[in-house]
Amino acid sequence: MKLYDFIDLSEGKTLHKEIGIDLGSTLMLVSTAEEGIIAREPSLVAIGRDNRLYSIGREAEEDAADATKNLRLLRPLRNGIVADQDMTRNMIAYAIHLTCGSLIIKPRVLIGVPFDTTEEQETLLEWTSVHAGARETFVVYSPVAALAGLGISPENAVLLADIGAGRTSIMLTGGGKILYKNTVAVGGDSFDTAIADYLLARYRMKVNSRSAEAIKIRIGTVWINREDRRLDIKGKHADTGEQMTVRISSREMFDALEEPTACLVAAICEAIKNIPSAYVGEVFHRGILLCGGASTLDGLDKMISGVTGVNARVVDRPDEVVAIGLGKILADLPTSMKNAKINISQRCLRSEF
Secondary structure, rough: OOOOOOOOOOOOOOOOOOOEEOOOHHHHHHHHOEEEEEEEEEEEEEEOOOOOOOEEEHHHHHOOOHHHHHHOEEEEEEEOEEHHHHHHHHHHHHHHHOOOOOOOOOOOEEEEEEEOOHHHHHHHHHHHHHOOOOEEEEEEEHHHHHHOOOOOEEEEEEOOOEEEEOOOEEEEOOEEEEEEEEEEEHHHHHHHHHHHHHHHHHHOEOOOOHHHHHHHHHOOOOOOOOOEEEEEEEEEOOOOOOEEEHHHHHHHHHHHHHHHHHHHHHHHHHHHHOOOOHHHHHHHHHOOEEEOHHHHHHHHHHHHHHHHHEEEEEEEEOOHHHHHHHHHHHOOOHHHHHHOOOOHHHHHHHHHH
């Protein structure tokens, strides 16, 4: 498939030789060592009736909202894994364009991946990136990048949960090593699905994932010790197809979100069980660090704290720390790699950090 038709490089734009891409299921952030985050776009592409690429990112979202264009939105990645190779290649090419302005400039690219990414999936992502215009591509665990973004050394004992759209990666570090890592299939999409399922079961109302996400943002909560909020929502009756409106409350959302929340908390409890005795005090003192876009769900930090007995807190800029960390790791790449006679594998890159 032909790559996205890019506009020319704008005058005065900085050309970057290394870029980091946090390529999430819902959001793509691009960073550099010099400037930090320089681009933030939805991980979406707009497809025409002929299945051809129409637009990418924010532009795709705007184009799809225009009913006259008859476009559909597609997520090229699911759970941090390439679901559509051609469209992922176009998204990475778009990221390179945003930072380099032209595919003639071939940057070195660093991409964050979940813990459960297989070698085959990593190879596919690297291959896709190179064919999108990268000079060479390396991958790094997203929680490792998040730790770098927070400015915390892996020498410290840290328990961190990166709660993304489709996956939650949990990591325990100490003594410069990853002592425990796990990925569970719970994230922002799980919460959206739970809300949609609840509305269908309780009211026979059908809502799409975007509507469920909007409800989650407005009144979604997993902690009920606060004022009950209410929201009128519109949808279609599952049986008749007729338009209907119901008023729902945040207390109902607590019930709707119970199952995915329980799965997430159970995974964190399992990580706590695996903390070596030498690091227990430091982890409990620092608390559980939460990052990723879904970590901001109302009351999630309080629920984790209440169940585990360990204070949990959402870090500053939770949806950006991975991209920030990729930029910081990039700052060390030229020095550590310029004399290398062979490419450093993603395994070596991880262990060096």
